[in-house]
Amino acid sequence: xxxxxxxxxxxxxxxxxxxxxxxxxxxxxxxxxxxxxxxxxxxxxxxxxxxxxxxxxxxxxxxxxxxxxxxxxxxxxxxxxxxxxxxxxxxxxxxxxxxxxxxxxxxxxxxxxxxxxxxxxxxxxxxxxxxxxxxxxxxxxxxxxxxxxxxxxxxxxxxxxxxxxxxxxxxxxxxxxxxxxxxxxxxxxxxxxxxxx
Amino acid sequence: xxxxxxxxxxxxxxxxxxxxxxxxxxxxxxxxxxxxxxxxxxxxxxxxxxxxxxxxxxxxxxxxxxxxxxxxxxxxxxxxxxxxxxxxxxxxxxxxxxxxxxxxxxxxxxxxxxxxxxxxxxxxxxxxxxxxxxxxxxxxxxxxxxxxxxxxxxxxxxxxxxxxxxxxxxxxxxxxxxxxxxxxxxxxxxxxxxxxx
Numbered sequence: 287x288x289x290x291x292x293x294x295x296x297x298x299x300x301x302x303x304x305x306x307x308x309x310x311x312x313x314x315x316x317x318x319x320x321x322x323x324x325x326x327x328x329x330x331x332x333x334x335x336x337x338x339x340x341x342x343x344x345x346x347x348x349x350x351x352x353x354x355x356x357x358x359x360x361x362x363x364x365x366x367x368x369x370x371x372x373x374x375x376x377x378x379x380x381x382x383x384x385x386x387x388x389x390x391x392x393x394x395x396x397x398x399x400x401x402x403x404x405x406x407x408x409x410x411x412x413x414x415x416x417x418x419x420x421x422x423x424x425x426x427x428x429x430x431x432x433x434x435x436x437x438x439x440x441x442x443x444x445x446x447x448x449x450x451x452x453x454x455x456x457x458x459x460x461x462x463x464x465x466x467x468x469x470x471x472x473x474x475x476x477x478x479x480x481x482x483x
Numbered sequence: 484x485x486x487x488x489x490x491x492x493x494x495x496x497x498x499x500x501x502x503x504x505x506x507x508x509x510x511x512x513x514x515x516x517x518x519x520x521x522x523x524x525x526x527x528x529x530x531x532x533x534x535x536x537x538x539x540x541x542x543x544x545x546x547x548x549x550x551x552x553x554x555x556x557x558x559x560x561x562x563x564x565x566x567x568x569x570x571x572x573x574x575x576x577x578x579x580x581x582x583x584x585x586x587x588x589x590x591x592x593x594x595x596x597x598x599x600x601x602x603x604x605x606x607x608x609x610x611x612x613x614x615x616x617x618x619x620x621x622x623x624x625x626x627x628x629x630x631x632x633x634x635x636x637x638x639x640x641x642x643x644x645x646x647x648x649x650x651x652x653x654x655x656x657x658x659x660x661x662x663x664x665x666x667x668x669x670x671x672x673x674x675x676x677x678x679x680x
Binding site: 334349350354356361370377380383390 | 532546550551567570574604
């Protein structure tokens with residue numbers, strides 16, 4: 287099973303992190319991102335979006351880090367990481383949407399500006415960060431984990447770009463519950479780091 | 484089962500649409516959105532995000548339209564709408580992320596500016612629309628439906644704000660495959676409309 291990957295991408299790291307935690311073996315294929323390999327054949331034929339990560343498992347080809355987490359969890363991990371019942375699954379999916387939208391367009395995009403020079407409106411990324419981080423902080427005032435009172439793929443989806451927020455000039459100093467949660471994720475068995483977290 | 488709802492919200496409509504198609508009975512509770520009821524008690528206690536839709540089904544309380552679709556499908560509909568296997572589920576979840584991020588920040592946000600006067604950068608919403616709509620169009624060149632060659636909650640999640648795109652000044656005239664797909668959704672048994680679609 288191949289993961290087309292960039293070490294510095296938080297979206298790729300979501301997948302590497304969960305695979306490490308759940309002990310799912312991945313064949314990591316480093317993509318020449320600066321050379322634009324993800325925008326050209328053969329990768330553009332695997333993902334028309336021109337983005338990584340891409341997961342290829344036999345006939346299955348998936349874009350979108352959240353969808354890849356769901357695939358790996360359902361196929362290769364137990365219900366612990368992603369339940370099969372309606373209420374539990376939906377509780378986790380709420381956070382997958384939060385990762386795909388609020389976190390991506392907030393702290394993740396602030397980092398794209400500061401670290402990689404993307405032409406994104408920095409003020410907008412800061413405004414979105416200032417909305418989502420207090421919501422996560424308030425949630426974590428009453429919970430040890432994002433969903434189901436245990437580690438799930440919800441944590442794997444949200445952790446990377448919250449942990450990397452300072453690389454986009456977004457301080458976590460006002461968010462003590464969030465920093466404690468980051469520490470709990472880091473302390474999980476088989477935790478895998480990336481530069482900056 | 485209560486859906487806290489606003490008729491003109493495409494995110495609420497995603498849920499009403501799927502419930503109609505799958506014949507799941509919902510108790511619709513109209514929220515005084517202009518009066519800010521979603522930002523105050525009791526609704527803010529159901530969803531700290533201060534957004535609607537909110538679904539309440541006994542003890543289960545859910546925010547986020549994508550998560551609500553997953554919940555309703557797993558609990559009350561067959562595998563047709565949302566498969567339980569890894570590959571099929573992940574194929575659908577890809578489109579839930581597209582709905583939560585690209586469509587929400589593209590055509591849905593363009594409409595928020597034009598129709599409701601939101602202080603969002605219109606140019607950014609148009610740029611995002613001009614990225615995501617061709618991707619959807621290209622996908623639909625080879626497919627009748629977004630995922631699994633049949634109607635699923637992926638279609639329910641993406642349909643509303645693509646159908647409503649003209650209300651944000653985003654024309655669909657360059658996207659014939661997309662318009663045909665919108666027509667296929669409208670022709671589904673038990674299809675439910677909203678103003679503008």
